[in-house]
Amino acid sequence: MIEWFDDLALGMRFKTADKLVTREDIKRFASEFDPQPYHIDETAAERTPLKGLAASGWHTAAIAMRLIVDARPLGPHPLLGAGVDDLRWFAPVRPGDVIHLEGEVIELTPSKTKPQGIARIKWTAFNQHGDPVYTVTPIGLVPRRPSG
Amino acid sequence: MIEWFDDLALGMRFKTADKLVTREDIKRFASEFDPQPYHIDETAAERTPLKGLAASGWHTAAIAMRLIVDARPLGPHPLLGAGVDDLRWFAPVRPGDVIHLEGEVIELTPSKTKPQGIARIKWTAFNQHGDPVYTVTPIGLVPRRPSG
Numbered sequence: 001m002i003e004w005f006d007d008l009a010l011g012m013r014f015k016t017a018d019k020l021v022t023r024e025d026i027k028r029f030a031s032e033f034d035p036q037p038y039h040i041d042e043t044a045a046e047r048t049p050l051k052g053l054a055a056s057g058w059h060t061a062a063i064a065m066r067l068i069v070d071a072r073p074l075g076p077h078p079l080l081g082a083g084v085d086d087l088r089w090f091a092p093v094r095p096g097d098v099i100h101l102e103g104e105v106i107e108l109t110p111s112k113t114k115p116q117g118i119a120r121i122k123w124t125a126f127n128q129h130g131d132p133v134y135t136v137t138p139i140g141l142v143p144r145r146p147s148g
Numbered sequence: 149m150i151e152w153f154d155d156l157a158l159g160m161r162f163k164t165a166d167k168l169v170t171r172e173d174i175k176r177f178a179s180e181f182d183p184q185p186y187h188i189d190e191t192a193a194e195r196t197p198l199k200g201l202a203a204s205g206w207h208t209a210a211i212a213m214r215l216i217v218d219a220r221p222l223g224p225h226p227l228l229g230a231g232v233d234d235l236r237w238f239a240p241v242r243p244g245d246v247i248h249l250e251g252e253v254i255e256l257t258p259s260k261t262k263p264q265g266i267a268r269i270k271w272t273a274f275n276q277h278g279d280p281v282y283t284v285t286p287i288g289l290v291p292r293r294p295s296g
Contacts, residue, residue, distance in 0.1 A: 033210040034217060036226040049228060049289075057229065058210045062181040065206050069182060078184040080197060081205065081237070088231035141197075 003075040004145035005110065005117035014103040014121065016067035021055055023095035029059040054092030060099070060134050061087070064125050067101050073121065074142060081138040086122075091133045098128040106137070115144045151223040152293035153258065153265035162251040162269065164215035169203055171243035177207040202240030208247070208282045209235070212273050215249050221269065222290060229286040234270075239281045246276040254285070263292045 002008060030039030034056035037044035045053045055063075069079060093099065107120035119142045125134040150156060178187030182204035185192035193201045203211075217227060241247065255268035267290045273282040 029210075033214045035214075036217060038226065038228075048226070056213070057231075058206070058213050062177075062206045062210065065204070066181045066183075069184060078186065078196070080186075083205075083234075083236035085233070085235075086231075087233075087235060089229070 001075050002073065003077060005108070005119060005142040006145045008105055008108055008119050008142070010105055010108060012105040014071055014073045016071040016101045016103075018098050018100045019063055019067055021059075021063065021093055021095065021097050021099060023053065026053060026055045026059065026093075026095055029062070030056045034058055050092050052092070052094065054094055057089045057134075060089065060093050060125065061136065063099060064101055064123065064134060064136065067099070067125075068103070068123060071101075073103065077143065079138075080141045082141060084136050084138045085120075087134075087136045089134055091127070091131055093127065093133050097133075099125050099133065101125045110144070115146070116141055117144060118142075149223050150221065151225060153256070153267060153290040154293045156253055156256055156267050156290070158253055158256060160253040162219055162221045164219040164249045164251075166246050166248045167211055167215055169207075169211065169241055169243065169245050169247060171201065174201060174203045174207065174241075174243055177210070178204045182206055198240050200240070200242065202242055205237045205282075208237065208241050208273065209284065211247060212249055212271065212282060212284065215247070215273075216251070216271060219249075221251065225291065227286075228289045230289060232284050232286045233268075235282075235284045237282055239275070239279055241275065241281050245281075247273050247281065249273045258292070263294070265290055265292060 038050045039056045101123045103121040103123040106122045110117040119140040122137045186198045187204045249271045251269045251271040258265040267288040270285045
């Protein structure tokens with residue numbers, strides 16, 4: 001089982017479960033955090049560059065976090081990040097879309113001073129058509145296996 | 149009033165309103181999107197590197213989006229982004245914290261092919277003590293002023 005920084009290897013891959021994104025989910029999140037026409041009003045959304053209702057990008061990011069947490073890529077350890085790089089939204093997430101993520105370990109840097117390392121897993125979210133809709137590469141802080 | 153890409157200038161600054169982040173907000177968001185001990189369980193959170201309950205970083209990001217949307221930095225135009233760079237969480241956001249953001253235009257790149265430009269506004273969120281807790285630099289797509 002993958003549990004510690006020492007258990008990770010470059011090229012290692014992960015896959016999350018699926019998540020259905022509903023119209024109600026999209027409007028509820030957006031009403032609280034991103035109340036713009038793309039995300040709360042079908043008619044107004046038709047006249048925007050997104051050409052129809054779509055999830056807030058921050059909603060997609062939050063759904064991705066939940067799927068990654070549930071996939072437990074580090075076994076029993078919770079995930080802790082200092083930030084993320086290369087966050088991009090490639091395509092709208094529509095009502096009824098089913099999203100999952102796939103991840104690949106692209107960089108592993110042990111700390112020189114602390115019993116931990118920085119693991120970079122590049123995650124990409126795909127919809128049910130196989131189209132990439134979102135990517136993010138967190139700066140993950142992962143403890144090293146205790147010695148002895 | 150700032151409305152079009154052409155109205156923006158390097159160094160221009162923005163400031164949002166304040167937002168109180170409650171214990172209930174933190175637990176509700178985390179229960180749906182980031183159910184880890186840092187964000188849902190005071191006792192367990194004490195034993196983590198965050199040393200107490202703190203908002204999910206994605207919750208902070210979503211609150212920041214709402215504050216920026218409400219600040220209407222582009223007047224009547226909705227905000228549209230292809231992604232963000234340099235997203236970092238500097239310090240925990242605690243129950244009872246009051247957050248606001250300040251933004252500065254750091255890069256303006258007109259499109260050579262479309263009537264729009266890419267505006268990069270570096271946003272930083274501060275708590276009520278003046279400590280920076282979060283920063284993000286969206287890749288904002290902003291329409292140019294129609295000619296004629």
